Amino acid sequence: MSITTAAAAARLKRPSWKDPRLLVGILLALASLTGVIAVVGSADRTIQVYAAREPIAVGQRVSKDVLDVVKVRLDDVESSYVTVAEGLPEGQVAVQRIAKNQLVPQESLGAADSLDRKPVAIPIQESLPAQAVAGSRVDVWVSLPDARNGFGTPQLLLPGAEIAHVTEGASSLGGSKEKVVLALVTDDQMPKLLGAQANKAKVAVVWNPGGAGK
CATH class of the missing domain: 3.90.1210.10 (Antifreeze-like/N-acetylneuraminic acid synthase C-terminal domain)
Known part of the structure; x- marks a missing residue:
């Protein structure tokens, strides 16, 4: 048999299980399959x-x-x-x-x-800023009635109070609707706010872009 014929026969010969090239191919295929399974399993970990x-x-x-x-x-x-x-x-x-x-x-x-803050309804006659929505922070100012049938200097009562909810209230005499702001108030702040409301104080809500009060 010529050298050329022998070489061709070697190429056509079925590979043996002991052939290192076949073993390497099998290992590469198994590694690829394992990687695919791992990726699919990881993606489905919901x-x-x-x-x-x-x-x-x-x-x-x-x-x-x-x-x-x-x-x-x-x-x-x-x-x-x-x-x-x-x-x-x-x-x-x-x-x-x-x-x-x-x-x-x-x-x-x-x-x-366990709540450290409780929602309190604050009726507002003036327009609220567009940013005053649930989750935002506002400063609540009050002006108490004075002896001259007017109101005193506004005082900051609730700095950085969080709004829990805003709803439309009843219509006022002028035809415009008031809004009711549910503000989250701590137990320490509660007496001052309720006292101001009981004394018919004017209440104003100002958006506080800085967040929580000090």
Whole structure:
């Protein structure tokens, strides 16, 4: 047999299991398959968690009626959110505002008696700035009646109070509608605000872009 014929026969010969080239090919194929399985498995590591169907105000009872179930991948922060597997605690209220479509953080729920701020209705006759919406911060100023049937110098009563909700109130005599701002007030601030309202003080709300008060 010529050298050329022998070489051609060697090329056409079925590879042996002991052929290192075949073993390397098998190992590469297995490694590729393992990588694909790992990527697919990692991409499918989603869990079911609760999200707010509509904005949830501080103090509002949180039940499944106001929540949706969504599938997301949270990885290391999974423990920070309320999952369907763990279940929704009974009788909980929102201790911080939860925006529409926001995932429900564990720290946003608590018992009603654990609230350090409570919503108080503040009727406002003047127009509110467009930025004064739920979740924003405002300064609440009051002017107490004086002995001359007027009002004294405005005083800053609630610096950086968070708005829980804004609703339309009743129509005033001039035909314009007043607004009712639900402001979150601490127990220490409550007597001053309620006292000012009882004394028919004028109340003004000013948007505070700096956030929380000092």
